[in-house]
Amino acid sequence: DTGVSQDPRHKITKRGQNVTFRCDPISEHNRLYWYRQTLGQGPEFLTYFQNEAQLEKSRLLSDRFSAERPKGSFSTLEIQRTEQGDSAMYLCASSLGVLRDNMNTEAFFGQGTRLTVV
Amino acid sequence: GQNIDQPTEMTATEGAIVQINCTYQTSGFNGLFWYQQHAGEAPTFLSYNVLDGLEEKGRFSSFLSRSKGYSYLLLKELQMKDSASYLCAVRDQEGGGNKLTFGTGTQLKVEL
Numbered sequence: 001d002t003g004v005s006q007d008p009r010h011k012i013t014k015r016g017q018n019v020t021f022r023c024d025p026i027s028e029h030n031r032l033y034w035y036r037q038t039l040g041q042g043p044e045f046l047t048y049f050q051n052e053a054q055l056e057k058s059r060l061l062s063d064r065f066s067a068e069r070p071k072g073s074f075s076t077l078e079i080q081r082t083e084q085g086d087s088a089m090y091l092c093a094s095s096l097g098v099l100r101d102n103m104n105t106e107a108f109f110g111q112g113t114r115l116t117v118v
Numbered sequence: 119g120q121n122i123d124q125p126t127e128m129t130a131t132e133g134a135i136v137q138i139n140c141t142y143q144t145s146g147f148n149g150l151f152w153y154q155q156h157a158g159e160a161p162t163f164l165s166y167n168v169l170d171g172l173e174e175k176g177r178f179s180s181f182l183s184r185s186k187g188y189s190y191l192l193l194k195e196l197q198m199k200d201s202a203s204y205l206c207a208v209r210d211q212e213g214g215g216n217k218l219t220f221g222t223g224t225q226l227k228v229e230l
Contacts, residue, residue: 045220
């Protein structure tokens, strides 16, 4: 397993278009996260899944954003009617679930998809 | 929710020691992580603390005080390749206990 992979690495789109990104997590990881990062900021949480269930979605996320993980393996993040403010790096990460207290279950990140909306 | 605070920038000299501080406020603390991120690359895991005290891993150490809501990352024998952003992240009990919330990161510049 080569780690978390994301596709595409770069995406340039016109304002108003829809875009979809894909994330393939580490195979034995049941938790998958989407983050967004802009220049000079830390990653901002968007949503996460345990297996195929979407357990939490950021209140900051507009209804133009939707994420799926249909079989509990890969995930897709779709942005509809893109706006220039959506330009950012979209990071995916995966981890094992917390099995017991104090267990270190760090998240491993993919290389990200850099979205530019023009 | 959480509030995580860390300095925006720091500069240090090659071979020296630097300490990057992080303070946090959270409703259900469940662990603190430090990540390193080079420009244009993904964050990579450095350290994890859930109990008070110091965790050492080679040139990197991380300290946690839960009562003070405080952590630091200590980097020894600095090398030029350590120039990067260092992200403090807190895991809390919301949503099943595994969501990470990140600070804005500390941009470390190592100089000769």
